[in-house]
Amino acid sequence: MTPVSRSELDALDEGQSVYPVALTLAQAAELNRSKLVTAQPEGDGWRVTAAYTVGVVRIGDFVVRVTPKVGVVKVLTLLARAYGVAGLTIDPSTVELGHDADLSAVLAVLFALEVDRAMAGGPLRGYRTEDQTLPVLRGRLRLRDQYLRRHGVLSPLEVTFDEWTLDTDENRRIRAASQRLLELSEVPLRARVGLMRLDRLLSEVWVGPRGAPLAGWTPTRLNVRLHRLLHLADLVIAHTSVEHAAGPTQTHGFVINLAWLFEKLVARLLWERYPDLVSQKTFDLDGLGGLLSIKPDLVFNDLDGDPIAVADTKYKLLGDRGKISNDDAYQLVTYCGRLGLSRGHLIYAAGEPRPEPFDITGTQVSLVIHRIDLGQDVTDIESQVAALLDKILQPESAEVVL
Numbered sequence: 001m002t003p004v005s006r007s008e009l010d011a012l013d014e015g016q017s018v019y020p021v022a023l024t025l026a027q028a029a030e031l032n033r034s035k036l037v038t039a040q041p042e043g044d045g046w047r048v049t050a051a052y053t054v055g056v057v058r059i060g061d062f063v064v065r066v067t068p069k070v071g072v073v074k075v076l077t078l079l080a081r082a083y084g085v086a087g088l089t090i091d092p093s094t095v096e097l098g099h100d101a102d103l104s105a106v107l108a109v110l111f112a113l114e115v116d117r118a119m120a121g122g123p124l125r126g127y128r129t130e131d132q133t134l135p136v137l138r139g140r141l142r143l144r145d146q147y148l149r150r151h152g153v154l155s156p157l158e159v160t161f162d163e164w165t166l167d168t169d170e171n172r173r174i175r176a177a178s179q180r181l182l183e184l185s186e187v188p189l190r191a192r193v194g195l196m197r198l199d200r201l202l203s204e205v206w207v208g209p210r211g212a213p214l215a216g217w218t219p220t221r222l223n224v225r226l227h228r229l230l231h232l233a234d235l236v237i238a239h240t241s242v243e244h245a246a247g248p249t250q251t252h253g254f255v256i257n258l259a260w261l262f263e264k265l266v267a268r269l270l271w272e273r274y275p276d277l278v279s280q281k282t283f284d285l286d287g288l289g290g291l292l293s294i295k296p297d298l299v300f301n302d303l304d305g306d307p308i309a310v311a312d313t314k315y316k317l318l319g320d321r322g323k324i325s326n327d328d329a330y331q332l333v334t335y336c337g338r339l340g341l342s343r344g345h346l347i348y349a350a351g352e353p354r355p356e357p358f359d360i361t362g363t364q365v366s367l368v369i370h371r372i373d374l375g376q377d378v379t380d381i382e383s384q385v386a387a388l389l390d391k392i393l394q395p396e397s398a399e400v401v402l
Helices: 006-011 023-033 070-084 104-117 143-150 168-180 187-202 224-239 259-272 326-339 376-395
Strands: 017-021 036-044 043-047 053-059 062-067 126-134 157-165 239-242 250-257 278-281 298-301 309-319 343-350 366-371
Touching: 006 017, 006 062, 017 070, 023 053, 043 053, 053 104, 053 343, 070 104, 070 224, 070 259, 070 376, 104 168, 104 224, 104 250, 143 187, 168 187, 168 224, 187 250, 187 343, 224 250, 224 326, 250 259, 259 278, 259 309, 259 376, 278 326, 309 326, 309 376, 326 366, 343 376, 366 376
Parallel strands: 309 343, 343 366
Antiparallel strands: 017 043, 036 043, 053 062, 053 250, 126 157, 239 250, 278 298, 298 309
C-alpha cells in the first residue's frame, strides 16, 4: 500500500481516516495529545483518524487540519451562539477568506472586525482596587496590615485605593485573546495588523503568564459595547492552545470538539427559554457515598427544584429506521430510574428519528428520539429547539407526535 504523505494531513475532512502515515512515535504521541485526531499503529504505519473534532494544529514542522462537514463559517456561528453571542451573522465576502480557510483564520478575522467596532470610541477604562505600600496616604489605610507589618512605624503605609485604569478584567481578557490569536500562524495579514494595533492600544494592561487563570467578567451597562468582543474572547481562550512538548517541538492549535459544541449549543438555547434547566449535574446512583454516579446532559426542574424531564445530546448518526445504540438506551434508562421519570429524551444531530417512542421491556420507561438539524441557519435551529422544548415539557400522559 502506498504510504500517505504527511502533507495530506493538512486537508482532512471530519470523519476521515487515512492509512498508512509515516510518523515517529513522538509525532504520533503529539497528535494524540492535540485531541484533534487519533494516531494508532497499524501494520507498517499509523492510522490517523479525524472523528468529531475539527480545527488546526501545527506540530513542529507539519500541520494537521480537519474541516467540518457543515463548513467553517457555520461552526464558528454555532460556537459563538453557544457562547451567548446572539444575532451574529458572518458574511463570507466580508470575512474575505477562501472557501478552504481554517477555523483559526476565520475566527481571527471576526475578532479583528469586532475589535474595530467595539474599540471605535477607544478602550474602556474602569476602577481596579489596588493594595499597595506607599510613603504617603492614598485611599484607605489598612489598619490590620499596618499594625502587623510595620509594628507602630508610621511610614511606609499599607493602603487600598481605587485606580481609574485600562487594566480592567475585561481588557485583560481581550488582550489575552488577541495574543493567543497572534501566536497562530494561519492568521491573515489584515487581521494580524489589527490585532497588533489592539495589543499596542492595551499595552498598559497586565498579561499573566501562560496558564495563569483569568478573572471572569460580568455583563453590565458599563461594558455593554464590549459584550460581543468579550464573548469572542472567551471562545478564543477556551479553544486555542500553545504547548511545549519535550525538546524543541512546539504545538500550536485551535481545536473544537463538535460533540461538545452540539451539547453546549442545545443547552444554551434550551436554558434561554427554560431557566430551570440544569446542565451536567452529578447525582449519586448507589446511595453509599457516591461510589456510583450519573451526570445527565440536561435535567428540567419544576419551580420546586424537582426533575420533570431528562435528556441527553448525541452528536452521532442514528441507525437504520431511527435505531439508537444500546449504550445510549442503557444510559438514559438509568437516568430515568434514578430521577423517578417514565420518559427520557435523546437529541441527535443527524439521522431520521422513528416517530414513536422506544418502550423499554420490563420497565415503565419510554425513550423519545429527537433531531436538531445543524445544517440549517441559526434562526431555524433556534426554532427547532423551541419546538423540541415544547415536546419535552408536554405531560407524560400526552401522545408523542414528532
